[in-house]
Amino acid sequence: MDNETKTPKPPMGSPMLLLVSIFIVATCGLIYELVAGTAASYLLGDSVTQFSTIIGVYLFSMGIGSYVSKFFSKNLLAWFVQIEILVGLVGGFSSLVLFALFAQVDYFQLVLYVLVSLTGILVGLEIPLLMRILEGRYEFKDLVSKVFTFDYIGALLASIIFPIWLVPKLGLMRTSFFFGMLNIGVAYWVCYKFKNEIAWAKSLFSLATMSFIGLIIAFINANNLVNWTESTLFQEKIIYTKSTPYQRIVLTANNNQYKLYLNGNLQFNSADEYRYHEALVHPAMQQASSKKQVLVLGGGDGLAVRELLKYPDIDSITLVDLDQGMTELFSHNSMLKSLNNGSLTHPKVTVKNMDAFLWLKANNKLYDVIIVDFPDPSNFSVGKLYSNVFYSYLINALQNYGVCVVQSTSPYVARKSFWCINHTMQSVGFKTLPYHNYVPSFGEWGYILALKNKTFKAPQNFDSSFKFITKNVFEQMLVFPKDMDSVYTEVNKLNNQVLVHYFDEDWKHYQQ
Amino acid sequence: MNNRRKFIKQMVLLFGASAMGNWACQPNNKYARIKGKILTGNNKRGHLLREGKFSKPTQTNYFDVVIVGSGISALTAARKLQQNNITNFTILELDDTIGGNAINGKNEVSAYPWAAHYLPIPNIDDKELLTFLQEHQIITKIDDKGIPHYNEEYVCAEPEERLFINGYWQDGLIPNIGISSEERKEIDAFFALIKSYKAAIGNDGKPAFTIPNFYSTTDSTYTDLDNISFYDFLKQKGFKTKALFWYLNYCVSDDYGTNLKDASAWSGIHYFAGRKGVSGNTEGDTVLTWPEGNAFLAQKLASTLQTHIQKNKLVYEIITNLQQVEVNYHCFETNTTKKIIAKKVIVCAPQFVNKRVVKNYPEIENSPFTYSPWMVANLTVNAYTEGTEGQPMSWDNVIFGSNSLGYVNASHQLLQTQKPQQVLTFYLPLNTKQPKEAREEAYEKSYEQWLDIIFEELKQAHPSLINHVTHIDIKIWGHSMIRPTVGLRKHLKKLIFTEGINQNTFFAHSDLSGISIFEEAFFQGNKTAAQVIKSLANA
Ligand SMILES: Cc1cc2nc3c(=O)[nH]c(=O)nc-3n(C[C@H](O)[C@H](O)[C@H](O)COP(=O)(O)OP(=O)(O)OC[C@H]3O[C@@H](n4cnc5c(N)ncnc54)[C@H](O)[C@@H]3O)c2cc1C
8 A cells, every 4th residue: 555545635626526527437337338239239130139248248347447446556546537538438439439340340249349348347447446536535434325326326317318318319429429528528627626636637638638529520520411311311220331432332230131222222131132032043043054154243242142052063153243342341241241151252152343344345254154133224334234235245155055144123113124124135136034023122023034045944843942932933923914014115225225214214103 | 409510510610611721821733633744746746847957868768659647548548558459558657656636545544535536427328438347347237228237335325415504414415405495496497407408419419418528519509608608608597596606616616626707608517417327226326436536447447557657757858750759758766867769659648738748739829728726635533423413424525605625535435334533535626716826825835724724614514623633634736627618628629639740649638628537538548549559550
């Protein structure tokens, strides 16, 4: 024991202020715990598991913090200020860190628990240190009773305002920034009150100021328009966004359903994507006489490849997707890998990040099966990938008896567009077989199976492990009700881009 | 809630103000981020002709035929000689690249043209041109009805043209959005008039207007239109609205680098009535284009000529007598002068050059051959969506009311779907003053002055373009296109141009068609090569 504790200390100014700060510290501590729990449930789903493991880890870490507090013997005030600043920063930025790293790192859980433990340890240090600072300035039994009373009141307040007011009004991110600022406010106050007793009060002061500014800037940016509009655009919680040079990728989560949006257009919903991907892949694979070499154009989410990998006779799959940001995300993110079964890192799969049109034009290899999974032809750039010039390169990349399939938008909403794709494929010499199915997230969806120098054989049984497609189901998919049946269209060419015009009209019509 | 918003607003203002402060303190160099320069090209080389100080040739070579220049007319002539088994010929080009007005540049984003950038779908009876296009798979087939089908990778992709007018990018270049009913009526009346000229046949049974224009009628009902300016013609017909006059001025600037008052009525009408393209798989009124522009065609023409082409050779003297022709030229690489003795010469340089170079060139008083100066700039830009209300970025992008022709997106024909960067070719005909004055002014201007002009011209449609441009190169064309001015056409019939000199010195250049377009240069090259082939056979 050093001298410091033995000398009697002057009582602190108003005890009220002191209690307020204990109260704040306590509230902040609990808020960080709630933030971590909520973020983890958003991102990983299964909120019961997330909350209980996080509470456990957090409380345990607080225990470590309390234990460690005994190793702090000198300059307690200065230590306390520093710890407050640190809590403010770590806790304040915790939700940002979690959201930002979610899609970037392979071991998200590790990051999550390291962060939770760190916050817990720091928060665990606060109360013991504070009590020792106050030791000798107040009577001990008074001290213990007051500190813990306010500690628990703070906790109660936090747990009430968090779900009722903070999350709905401020949002998770701003909540944590805001409480970070409060922690730093406490650091300020202590620094100010005890400037004569703290050796380096000045530098601590500027440290606190810098941290405070950092949090304010973060707070303002959290409000920035992009996020705001997106969170209104997407009704679900956004868990990941990324702007690549080519597109804006947004991943949302809601009740264990993940949805991927590219430039605001729904790409898949994890709840029913199997309907789409089974319908896209399996009919073509069934028609193919040989399945050794397979090419996938687009489809950077790896979900079509997941279906393909169910065929052991495939030797190699080449996937050409423009956007490296997309294929990296679906190769390395653990949550997304669980959706595509890690298909993109399978040894049979080669990923090429190139423009599909240029790649196909330069390609001189022949494929047995080609799966074409591009975004809908909603603009002139994508419209080219549905042109007769593109399809003439496509047919040249197929083995003599090869098969290919093209996702062809909705024959119900965009009837003319769908049949335009069909006619365009026919114009370069494909024999086509249009079909459709129902995907709840998309509605009626259409595909065009196209054969080169080969005739269509009647559907056979599909593998019983498939979740959607069977022989009977496929037979039904070939039937077009009157309101989706073939209509006359022109051929889509680079120099007329009629498909983009049809698509525009079709959607306008539908929305009216 | 409200307070928070207020607070945030204040913070934003505060940050904004400090950012502005920073910006204001920076040196006033708004173009600091833009790289590039004015390319000097062959202007300087050509000017050596005026000084005329060349040493005596030190070496003499012999050829059957010498072709001066490597523009479209020269390359076409060479191709024709080769196809007729004449192989002992050489091509002398002063520049370090072939193509003349059909040259291009290239950077990591795209190839881009420096001048000529497109060929309209040709007229169906321009058989020689169709054959050439078929040789190089630009025409993929001629169907049973004799109609050509074009390679769709070379046909201008959709969206083709847009015009920025009344704050909106409309589809097509003929003013439409927000114009008055009177203007609309005039535009309709003008096109009705054109329709009749397009179908008109002269008293000799030949079309009133066609391309190559050599095959059009000599009926004075139509040829007399060359004696009046397009402007006066329009006034006489009672036209007066701004929309129509701007549009037609744009058209004569585009094809001729001239303005309504200098261009003849014949040339103005010809612009519309001469083109009668037919295609089996595309619209007939569309164009063939490539990122590198007509350099694509120049390279195709030159594909079998590599061993014949000599670059960096300035022909400074052609002496012709009854027996032979002497061609003296300067080699820039070795800084030496050489002589060729040839049986025949095809001079594929413009007439303002020929009159200094060809010894027996006749004196033409008040030479009717005038050439328009141009400024062409290639801008490398990051993709951005500003000002795209209406039709998105197209191949040809024109701003109503502007002096410039706007820009052509050189990257438009690239097949890739996403283009984070593009190259835009900006065209400015220097036609508001007389060519000589405009040319001299153009040579004086600094790089920054040109940038000022470019951004000013495009400001209306793209106010913050400057933030998206990374590179701008500029080229000044001093004498590039023949101007089809009032009264030019009668001079084209002069014997020297139709028959050459001494049966051994012949001329072929688009200026002898009175109109500077690919089809005419191609025609000139073929026509003259045919004369040479014939006279070689006769000898
Ligand atoms: C800005 C601009 C845009 C244009 N756009 C188009 C277009 O889009 N489509 C179109 O069809 N046309 C266009 N043109 C017209 C173009 O000029 C013609 O299409 C065609 O390229 C002309 O070919 P030419 O052979 O007649 O002449 P040039 O291209 O002028 O060729 C003459 C050649 O002779 C060389 N030469 C000159 N003097 C000498 C000498 N003393 N010794 C050796 N060599 C010499 C020159 O360097 C040059 O290479 C454009 C022109 C300009 C200037």
